[in-house]
Amino acid sequence: MMKKKEGKEKKKAIQKHKASFFRFLKQIKKEFKLLWTDKFNILLALVLPPAIILLIAFTATASSEINPVDCIVISYDSNSFINPNNLTESFEANYTLPYVQAVNQSIYLNPIEPESLFYNASEEIYAMDKARDYLKAGIISIIIVLPIDFSEMLFLGMPGMIECIVDGSNMLKIQDNLNAVLDSVKIFTSENNLTPQFVFQEIEVLSIPSNFNSAFNSIVVFILPLFSFGLAMVLTILVVVKEKPIARLLLTPVQRFEILLSKYVTYSTILSIQTALIIGTSLFQGLYCVGNLLDLFIAMFMLGFTGVGLGLFVSCFSKTKTEANQFFFMFFIVIIVLSGLFIPIDAMPLYLRIFAWILPLSHANPMIMGILTKGNSVFGFDFYWLVGIGTFLFISSFIIFQRKQYEA
Amino acid sequence: MNSDKDIVFIDDLNVKFGKKRVVKNVSLSVKPGEIIGVFGISGAGKTTMIRVLTCQINKKHWTGNVKITGISPEKKKNHPKILSKIGYVPQLEELNLYYDFKPVANIDTFASTYGVPVKKAKKIAENLFTILDIPEDTWKKKLAKMSGGEKKRVSMALGLIHQPDILFLDEPTTGVDAYKRYSILSYLKKLNRELGTTMFIISHDMECSLVCDKAAIMRNGELLEFGKPVDLIASLPSNGTIATFTIEGISKKKIELIKEFKPVVNIIRAGNDVIEILIDNYEKNISKLIEFMLEKKIKINEMSRETATFRRYFQIRVQREEEKERTK
Ligand SMILES: Nc1ncnc2c1ncn2[C@@H]1O[C@H](COP(=O)(O)OP(=O)(O)O)[C@@H](O)[C@H]1O
Ligand SMILES: [Mg+2]
Numbered sequence: 001m002m003k004k005k006e007g008k009e010k011k012k013a014i015q016k017h018k019a020s021f022f023r024f025l026k027q028i029k030k031e032f033k034l035l036w037t038d039k040f041n042i043l044l045a046l047v048l049p050p051a052i053i054l055l056i057a058f059t060a061t062a063s064s065e066i067n068p069v070d071c072i073v074i075s076y077d078s079n080s081f082i083n084p085n086n087l088t089e090s091f092e093a094n095y096t097l098p099y100v101q102a103v104n105q106s107i108y109l110n111p112i113e114p115e116s117l118f119y120n121a122s123e124e125i126y127a128m129d130k131a132r133d134y135l136k137a138g139i140i141s142i143i144i145v146l147p148i149d150f151s152e153m154l155f156l157g158m159p160g161m162i163e164c165i166v167d168g169s170n171m172l173k174i175q176d177n178l179n180a181v182l183d184s185v186k187i188f189t190s191e192n193n194l195t196p197q198f199v200f201q202e203i204e205v206l207s208i209p210s211n212f213n214s215a216f217n218s219i220v221v222f223i224l225p226l227f228s229f230g231l232a233m234v235l236t237i238l239v240v241v242k243e244k245p246i247a248r249l250l251l252t253p254v255q256r257f258e259i260l261l262s263k264y265v266t267y268s269t270i271l272s273i274q275t276a277l278i279i280g281t282s283l284f285q286g287l288y289c290v291g292n293l294l295d296l297f298i299a300m301f302m303l304g305f306t307g308v309g310l311g312l313f314v315s316c317f318s319k320t321k322t323e324a325n326q327f328f329f330m331f332f333i334v335i336i337v338l339s340g341l342f343i344p345i346d347a348m349p350l351y352l353r354i355f356a357w358i359l360p361l362s363h364a365n366p367m368i369m370g371i372l373t374k375g376n377s378v379f380g381f382d383f384y385w386l387v388g389i390g391t392f393l394f395i396s397s398f399i400i401f402q403r404k405q406y407e408a
Numbered sequence: 409m410n411s412d413k414d415i416v417f418i419d420d421l422n423v424k425f426g427k428k429r430v431v432k433n434v435s436l437s438v439k440p441g442e443i444i445g446v447f448g449i450s451g452a453g454k455t456t457m458i459r460v461l462t463c464q465i466n467k468k469h470w471t472g473n474v475k476i477t478g479i480s481p482e483k484k485k486n487h488p489k490i491l492s493k494i495g496y497v498p499q500l501e502e503l504n505l506y507y508d509f510k511p512v513a514n515i516d517t518f519a520s521t522y523g524v525p526v527k528k529a530k531k532i533a534e535n536l537f538t539i540l541d542i543p544e545d546t547w548k549k550k551l552a553k554m555s556g557g558e559k560k561r562v563s564m565a566l567g568l569i570h571q572p573d574i575l576f577l578d579e580p581t582t583g584v585d586a587y588k589r590y591s592i593l594s595y596l597k598k599l600n601r602e603l604g605t606t607m608f609i610i611s612h613d614m615e616c617s618l619v620c621d622k623a624a625i626m627r628n629g630e631l632l633e634f635g636k637p638v639d640l641i642a643s644l645p646s647n648g649t650i651a652t653f654t655i656e657g658i659s660k661k662k663i664e665l666i667k668e669f670k671p672v673v674n675i676i677r678a679g680n681d682v683i684e685i686l687i688d689n690y691e692k693n694i695s696k697l698i699e700f701m702l703e704k705k706i707k708i709n710e711m712s713r714e715t716a717t718f719r720r721y722f723q724i725r726v727q728r729e730e731e732k733e734r735t736k
Contacts, residue, residue: 019523026520030506037508052662248504251462251496252521252570253488350487406579408464 034243035266043081045235045270049227049393050281054218060216067138068110070139071133073100075120075146095160095192102188104143108180112140132165141167142177144184152196175214212288220282221372222341225364227278228271228304230318230332236267236311237328237390240401241318249406260401262405266393271304286356293369295378299367300380304385306360309393335361360389414475415440415573415606416461421472423456423465423629430456432471432629438622440573442606443600445620445637447722453629454610458576459461461608463487477573489597492522494649495567495605499579501559504566507552511542511562514551514557515569522570529569537566539602555586561595568599581613593619601665617718625722627729641721646690648716651697653683654709662706669700674724683710686716686724 035041036235077096103109104209120127134140152159161186166177188194240246240263249259275297282290289296310331318324337343338352339361347355356362363382370376416438422430431453439442446454459465460474463687477493477541479486498504506514519529537665538563551559560580567575580596581589597619608614617623617637624642625632633640641648655662661706663678668684671693674686687693690713699709716724 022523023521026517029520030517033509033513034506159496243503244502245506248496249518249521251491251494252463252518253492253519253523255488407459408496408503 019253020255021257024258024262027254027258028265031262031266035270037199041235044331045231045274049231049274050280052223052227053278053281056219057213057216057224060213062221068106068108069141069177070110070112071103071142071144071147071180072134072140073103073111073144074127074131075100075150076148077146077150078148078152095154098192099146099150099184099188100164102191103184105187105191108183108185135165135167135373138167141173142181144181154379160194162188165334169216171218173215174274175218179214196279213286217288217372219368220285220287221365222276224282224337224368225303225361226336226341229307229361229364231274232267232271232304232307233311233328233332234271236308237315237324238313239263239267240315240322240323241324250406251408252352255399256402260312260316260398264308267304267308267312268301271308272301273298275304283341288376289372291377292375295371295376296368297354298385299371299378302383302390303360303364303367304394306386306390309390309397310360311395313397313400315393316397316404335359338362340365361387411624413647414438415477416444416608416690417475418457418461419473421457421474423453423460426650427471430629431460432561434464434472434629434631436624436631436634438608441600441604442621443596443609443619443636445623446608446610446626447612447614447617447623448626449612449726450611452626454480454612455578456508456629457626458578458608458610462488462494463610467474472678480717492570493573495570495572497563497567497575497577497580497730498584501551501556501563502564503507505559508550510550511547511565514562514566518566519569524570528723532569532571533565536568536599539598539723540565553662555641556584557591559586560588560592563662564595564599568603568605571603572605574608576608576610578610580609581611581616588611589615599697614717614719614722620633621721623718625725628724629717632725637721641716641718644721644724645686645688648686648721649690650676650714650716650720651685651687651690652714653685653696653701653711654681654706655683656709662704665704666701669697674727676724676727684720 003079073097077094077252091168100111103111124130128143131140131143135143145163145165147161149164150160150162162181166174168174185361240260246259250256265351278285279293279300285292311328314327314331315324318327326346338345338348338356338359340356341361345356346355362387367378367382367386370380370382371378413664414437417685418437419435420725421431421434422429426564446457448454456465460470460518461482463486467482467484474480474482476490477491479490481490492705494509509517512530514528515529515533519526519532524532540566542558542561546554551562554562564575564577564580567577577596581592584592596607596609599605599620609620620637622635624634631701636695658678658681663683664677666672666683667675669687670712672685673688675686678684678687685697687697695714698708698711714731
């Protein structure tokens with residue numbers, strides 16, 4: 001007898017869950033239909049990001065047709081050294097001239113004032129000041145400095161050192177300028193048979209290799225997090241406030257969590273497609289990624305998910321569309337300004353730093369850059385922090401939606 | 409009272425928001441298939457009462473014994489059960505319809521929440537659309553492009569898509585012009601006849617009484633009357649017979665004079681040289697009233713005898729309540 005009753009109850013419970021799941025699926029269908037009626041949103045979500053990436057790629061390649069970097073070489077090289085064994089001064093080697101020749105050969109560098117070729121600082125003591133003035137005036141973009149022991153080190157079979165002073169006013173060009181210098185070093189080492197002792201290795205973990213388009217890469221790295229997070233928020237910010245028939249839906253057996261969960265599922269699906277499209281287009285256009293692509297996908301998805309969470313959270317507690325839009329603007333500005341993308345977080349006062357550190361976007365760049373340039377795994381502190389924010393927003397939005405007043 | 413046979417049973421319902429009592433000691437019961445009109449001016453508590461029946465008000469705000477199809481909305485876990493047996497047509501279509509969808513998509517969305525399979529929903533919808541005269545070419549229009557009347561009818565169809573036992577309609581005729589008002593009412597009657605659905609029509613528009621089997625009159629949260637409209641009218645003095653006079657130059661003074669005549673129960677309306685008077689024992693007293701008026705030099709141009717409409721009844725009933733309050 002008891003068993004029969006238990007079995008019946010079990011069956012009932014299963015049926016209840018089945019019904020709930022059916023309603024949930026239908027809610028997802030409704031969400032997609034609603035999304036589909038808003039063609040502009042689809043354009044925004046799925047067409048705009050790849051299009052912008054293509055546009056960036058186009059403009060970046062157009063501007064990176066070899067455009068030699070104006071430079072000056074200043075040599076402090078003593079051309080002589082004291083033999084440590086017998087303390088006699090000798091002039092065994094001079095590597096300054098060969099290096100300057102390499103600079104002249106490089107198609108990436110354009111030394112100005114070719115008649116003097118370089119400034120010999122031991123003869124012209126104001127060389128550096130003059131060069132700095134040129135740099136300030138924008139006549140040159142880089143000063144290449146050969147240190148005092150340049151020849152000596154090379155002669156002794158040790159690594160030679162070059163210092164570079166780069167025009168930092170255009171961040172996007174720094175990498176290009178350094179790559180140009182690298183080109184001269186390559187020529188220098190191969191022409192002077194220094195290769196054996198000069199195992200030339202690009203430091204991949206720190207920079208974008210010269211055969212990748214560095215302008216494109218540096219812009220894309222900057223823009224990927226903005227896309228994932230910003231678009232997710234734009235798409236979801238009105239989703240709850242503008243759906244008035246929710247009032248009526250709540251007068252059916254449908255449960256509130258089914259309605260909100262279906263929104264999460266729908267917009268996460270859109271987010272995955274969007275992320276795949278963004279990564280695909282970027283790769284196609286020469287995105288340099290040392291790390292695992294799946295890691296990159298997970299990182300961008302998680303970042304976008306915090307955007308979905310924040311969007312739905314705001315949408316749940318806003319009473320009107322206007323209110324939601326105002327909140328969106330406020331949140332977005334604060335999050336962007338404190339993202340570290342524009343103002344370095346280290347330069348902020350302590351309280352702002354803490355605040356920025358809590359916000360999602362400040363974790364985006366370290367995480368994505370880590371995967372792209374250092375080959376890090378996605379599963380680091382930044383990722384778990386984003387998971388934390390996402391979970392917090394997810395749960396809060398359900399609590400708020402559960403308590404939201406609806407009157408039909 | 410036998411609450412088993414009643415599809416809706418309310419015993420001593422009280423609703424309080426903070427200190428404010430919005431519904432006071434309301435009791436009524438409804439048999440299956442009846443159309444109930446709930447009347448009262450704005451703020452009378454009509455919507456609030458219906459919101460208790462439709463599981464929209466937290467139990468902490470109300471007391472009383474309420475049963476809908478035998479189930480109490482007291483416990484939250486009963487809500488889905490009740491909600492699957494009732495339909496609701498809100499006052500505003502925008503709360504009920506996805507304007508960017510066609511009717512079919514709306515039907516699909518709402519039918520699915522009740523677990524009605526797509527095919528069955530389609531069949532039910534076709535039947536409803538036929539009853540409601542929604543032509544096939546309208547089915548393919550987005551709701552946003554439909555006229556007000558069409559939207560209202562689709563909204564009514566949505567309320568019935570899961571074949572509920574009871575349909576609640578909040579102000580279905582408010583803001584609708586006279587011609588459409590009648591057509592909505594006749595559609596409701598038609599639905600009630602063909603489907604046997606019990607209906608609650610909330611309205612401050614007395615015309616709805618035309619289709620009601622019973623009318624509930626509410627004022628300040630109290631249920632003043634509950635009964636068949638004809639019975640209510642007949643309960644008036646002289647079975648609701650009203651004397652209408654056309655008089656030259658109506659003034660306050662003249663009205664006061666008429667009121668002095670003992671059998672006069674109520675001056676229902678005065679203005680535009682017309683005065684409507686309710687008197688006790690019409691047959692016996694009407695000639696005396698005329699004599700009285702002539703005596704007081706009130707010149708009568710015309711007179712006629714009418715039976716009170718439900719609108720007049722409502723007015724008299726509410727006036728009486730107001731007077732009672734004043735004399736208190
Ligand atoms: N949630 C609420 N909180 C406080 N007061 C309310 C609430 N809902 C309704 N009321 C008040 O109850 C009264 C009756 O409202 P309602 O039932 O909507 O009247 P009706 O539908 O007859 O116009 C109104 O005075 C209204 O202000
Ligand atoms: Mg109302």
